[in-house]
Amino acid sequence: MRRRRSDSGSDCGVRYAWKDWVHVTKLDPDKTIDSASIEEIATSGTDALMLSGTLNVTRENLGVLREQVERYDLPLVVEPADPETVLFDGVDALFVPSVLNTPDVGWIVGKHQHWVRNHAVEWEKVVPEAYIVLNPASAVGRVTRAFCDIAADDVAAYAVVADRYFRFPIVYIEYSGTYGDPAVVRAASEAVEKAMLYYGGGINSAERAAEMAQYADTIVVGNAVYEEGPGALKATVRAVH
Numbered sequence: 001m002r003r004r005r006s007d008s009g010s011d012c013g014v015r016y017a018w019k020d021w022v023h024v025t026k027l028d029p030d031k032t033i034d035s036a037s038i039e040e041i042a043t044s045g046t047d048a049l050m051l052s053g054t055l056n057v058t059r060e061n062l063g064v065l066r067e068q069v070e071r072y073d074l075p076l077v078v079e080p081a082d083p084e085t086v087l088f089d090g091v092d093a094l095f096v097p098s099v100l101n102t103p104d105v106g107w108i109v110g111k112h113q114h115w116v117r118n119h120a121v122e123w124e125k126v127v128p129e130a131y132i133v134l135n136p137a138s139a140v141g142r143v144t145r146a147f148c149d150i151a152a153d154d155v156a157a158y159a160v161v162a163d164r165y166f167r168f169p170i171v172y173i174e175y176s177g178t179y180g181d182p183a184v185v186r187a188a189s190e191a192v193e194k195a196m197l198y199y200g201g202g203i204n205s206a207e208r209a210a211e212m213a214q215y216a217d218t219i220v221v222g223n224a225v226y227e228e229g230p231g232a233l234k235a236t237v238r239a240v241h
Helices: 035-042 059-069 110-118 139-144 152-165 182-191 206-213 223-227 230-240
Strands: 023-027 048-052 076-079 093-099 126-133 170-174 196-200 218-221
Touching (some): 023 223, 023 230, 035 059, 035 230, 048 059, 059 076, 126 139, 126 152, 170 182, 182 196, 206 218, 218 230, 223 230
Parallel strands (some): 023 048, 023 218, 048 076, 093 126, 126 170, 170 196, 196 218
16 A cells, blocks of 8 residues: 655644545535434545535535534544535535646636635635546546546646646546546656655445545545445445554
8 A cells, every 4th residue: 555654644723634544535515414324424534524516515505514523533524516515614624626737717716816816714724635536427537627538647737747747646646436547646746755645536345446446545535435335435435444
């Protein structure tokens, strides 16, 4: 399993050692989940909960989901898709994505400028992410108009730009809803030197979790929670721990 850990996992002021996380569970505010499932997820051994979605996310449904999970002693991260859905209260960190492989500058820096210009920012909780979106059929691929049909060498080059030039602490390979190409994730893994490499997309079994964990520092499991149930999530946790 690939590991690129520093001596301090609490960069950016985040109180949890996020650089030591190997498994993150992503929950979507636009989807419904019952309290029994949340209990199983929170006690599964996952390292953190990320509240994140692309469509129909509001401060209201984000707040409802936060209330459902905040009683558990797990790091709680919000990954906002829009400045208006930024939520600091009751969360430990804000993972803020910039999509590198899009022609729309709004998703790279424009929304971020609007956020800083018009809202108070608790910078000690902010961790920037460099997103490389690779599923054109996904909501995030469609909304951001990302160039998804790119070769492994191009993905690796984006990863280097994020890691060495812009100094993003996280490079996130996002297949969102489909299982990605391990060769592409491997190319990104070999390209970055300091950033943590996150992988998300289609991980719904122990085998897939173990395969991507060979190359990514942290795997993110989301859709499996809703489509397969907490049992599938637990299998992915066991595979990487």
